[in-house]
Amino acid sequence: MQIQTNFSLRHFNTFGLESTARYFAEVRSVDELTEILLDPVWQQTPKFILSGGSNVLFTKDMDALVIHPDIRGIEKIKEDDANIWLRLGGGVNWHVFVMYCVEKNYGGVENLSLIPGTVGAAPMQNIGAYGVEVKDVIVSVEAVAVNDGTLRVFSKEECRFGYRESIFKKELKDQYIITNVTFKLSKNPVLNIAYGDIQKTLQELNVTEATIKDVSNAVIHIRRSKLPDPAQIGNAGSFFKNPEIAETQFSALKNRYPEMPGYPVNDRMVKVPAGWLIEKAGWKGYREGSIGVHERQALVLVNYGGGNGNDIKRLSEKIQDSVEEKFGIRLSAEVNFV
The missing domain is CATH 3.30.43.10 (Uridine Diphospho-n-acetylenolpyruvylglucosamine Reductase, domain 2)
Incomplete structure (x- = not known):
């Protein structure tokens, strides 16, 4: 080494x-x-x-x-008639893992297609998209303590998953390195196509009886149409979390902005798309030298080449202030500042 x-x-x-x-x-x-x-x-x-x-x-x-x-490998732990358990190295590319599952018809991660990053990073952030979060399929997470090198296995419950959160981002931040993750996937997949534009995209692709491969293709199609490829334009995907606000606040805002979208979290809270808020605050397509806000997706901040991290940080703070002034909602960054 x-x-x-x-x-x-x-x-x-x-x-x-x-x-x-x-x-x-x-x-x-x-x-x-x-x-x-x-x-x-x-x-x-x-x-x-x-x-x-x-x-x-x-x-x-x-x-x-x-x-x-950069620990690799995909290992079958066990399986029965309904499910299969796979243990993966944390260095496995996330999308490669999703494609592996799609090809074998293992259901559960198809909605998470084309998310950048690795398997080891997925539980830290509790990545999610189109109505699915990675916590839905995680069984356990193996991690090594930075201070003494001991290996610990965290159950799903011990990971304390929340919306784009986990114990590894909060109480145990910087204290553990995730080495392996075990997933439980379905051999009889139940499709989740109610969120976002998946149903609409399946119709556009002339799919009548969808499979998990069709769902994955639809998600890939949507993401490619909205999100820039990091290999072409530097970005970290969604820069901000979608805020969850009180239903009473959402109702008040809905009276002022009838077109405002919202997704009930429970009977008290509503999730509002951060991208919509940023766009309505006038930031979509904004450019400041080498950095800016993507022209097709306001949720994505970009480095066009030669950009500076502090400039992107300052731009994100301007956006937060602007959205808060207009809507009374303070956006939280999903990206980690270092």
């Missing part, structure tokens, strides 16, 4: 932002990870875990040992 110095992270974050790691190590097994964590040479050095880099905004150089976990 090689420790590199003054290592550029530009190709390790989907914004394509320049940041230099003082030290950088790529680990491909739990043993390698434990070895570097327990090495006396590195124990007092600050550490930063960088997985797929699809949810991070670099605003500075990293005066730390940046560890890039």
Whole structure:
């Protein structure tokens, strides 16, 4: 295992932002990870875990040992007539995993097609799209403690999943490195096509009796039509969370803005699309030098090339202030600032 110095992270974050790691190590097994964590040479050095880099905004150089976990592998744990349990390395590309499941007709993750990042990062953020969250299919998460290299298995309940949240983003932030995740998938899939434009897109694609492959194709079609490819334009997907507001507040806003969309969370709370709020506040397509707001999806902040992380951070704060002034709703960033 090689420790590199003054290592550029530009190709390790989907914004394509320049940041230099003082030290950088790529680990491909739990043993390698434990070895570097327990090495006396590195124990007092600050550490930063960088997985797929699809949810991070670099605003500075990293005066730390940046560890890039790249543990691969897909292993069948068990199966019965209804379900199959798969254990995956945290370094597996998320979309590759989804395509693996789609091809084998294992249901549960097809709505999460084309989300950038890795399997290990998915539970940290509790990624979600089109009415599905990754917590719906997670059984357990294996992680190594940064301070002493011990391996711990977290049950689904112990992960304390919430909307784009988990124990790894809150109480145990920066304390564990996710190495493997076990999923329970259905061999008799029940399709979830009620959210967003999936039904409409299936009709446009002339699909009458949908399969999970059809649903996946529809989601991919929608995402490609709305979201920029990070390989072409630097971005981290959805920059802000969709806010959940009180039903009374939503009703009041609906009187002022009859076209405002909302999705009931329960009998008291309503989820409002952040992209709609940002667009109505006038930010869609806004550009400021090398950075801006995507022209087709206001929820996505972009780096057109040569952008600066602090400039993107300042732009995000302007958007937050603007939306709060217009709607009385304070947006929360989904992207992690570093």
